[in-house]
Amino acid sequence: MKRIINQRPGILGKCILGLLPFIVIGLVYFYFSNERLAINPNDKLMPSFQSFVNAISYMAFEPNKRTGEYLLWADTAASLQRLGLGVAISALIGLVVGIMIGIIPLVRAGIAPVITIISLVPPLAILPILFIIFGLGELSKVMLIVLGITPFLIRDVQLRVMALPNEIIIKAQTLGANSWQLILRVVLPQVLPKLIDAVRLSLGSAWLFLIAAEAISSTEGLGYRIFLVRRYMSMDIILPYVVWITLLAFLMDFLLRRLSKSVFPWHSTDQGEGK
């Protein structure tokens, strides 16, 4: 018998072991749900499987009586638009500013302290300011995401740039590169796959800020809906929404990872992965 630290699961074993916790969680949930519903059929805290199906079909496949929209899809579209816009703007700022701070000592001396301080401001604390400046519309929600994750992205890109081997920076100079060419042809492509990694890490915070902003002021969106139906204790809607948000977050992470692998094939082998 091998030591347990040397025992590895096969593909099938991996699948079974990975699914097991989900099955256990589901079984435990429905066991307690049945128990509660047996005592009080109107219990709202742990709805039955049937009420989930009803709620999902109501939210996703029937047009709303008042607006004629399919609520789940309208909410998803609104949230994803805000999230995508916020993350894209943050990534762009993070990339440009991060590279400048990382590679140009004069810029680093001037900007790095400010970025450090800004990154310490809790974004939710200045949400009211955003509402005052940008109004209650889309802009303030996108701005909250941007303010929330940009400092992290800037600092991460900066560290990645500074961690590049000094040899390749010197080598590029001996090949006659000026500063701009060096950034464009050496630093930028070296850092892009690392930016994608940083964006993947920041997606969690981005969702947090999105849902917070939607909960406070919105007329549609996944976060808005959850906080709206909370008033009626509609767990049959809240829980599917939470699962849906989790699924979306997982998909984004998955797609970004695939993107990184297909666009930067040299990166994974460079890091010693994928062998």
Place this chain on the structure above:
Amino acid sequence: MNDIKIKNLWKEYGDNIVLENINLDVKAGEFVTLVGASGCGKTTFLKMLLGTEQPTRGELLLNGKPIPSEPGADRGIVFQKYSVFSHLNVVENVMLGEEFKESPILGRCFGKKRQAIRERAVALLEKVGLDHALTKYPSELSGGMQQRLAIAQALIKQPQILLLDEPFGALDPGIRSDMHELILDIWRETNITIFMITHDLSEGFSLGTQLLVFDKQRHDPDQPNRYGASITYDIPVGRSRKQSISDIQEKLTTQQVKQND
């Protein structure tokens, strides 16, 4: 022409004296090999030629003018590792230097220009024996092939001086001797001036035309940084006898023993 002249050169970091009183003449086209115990300033010396370090005192002249205080296209370099760009494939790595020259804004050429540069790059890669791996990424190459690539990459700029910082230190002995032949071929064809740091004294003798030995002449056991190293031997290797190798070898090992005490 591209002669290098060094007069009374000192390099200090605060109280730590690394090099003291270096005087040297190197004629264009020499193959200079630098040997010495580790930590005796060979790499610092190379960095001053490269332009990433500046002398504290003294003169370092190339063609009668001070060497620029930053790296430039007239001085190529091959490091022991990280000399090539991992995000570019083999031929792109070599093309890069020419693309920098031809395209100031984008650093990237297209169409006929690109084709012309590519042909030059492929010709160079043939010379170093990498023409079978044009579209591979550096991570797919062995250590020896990466160093061949790094050499081709530096040569496309036709530098006056090629600096080699222990370029073959991490390679297997068999591959090393192949690399020795390659670098000698290139040196004969291009008449380039080469400075090469090596730990291997026999490598220094067999490759070079001028062998520099860096060593501390004075030594204070209480303050090891009080005195810097200088060039203790400057040997025109073509005319030297076998005996000098063992002479120097002995000197260096006793020196190292002293330092380790």
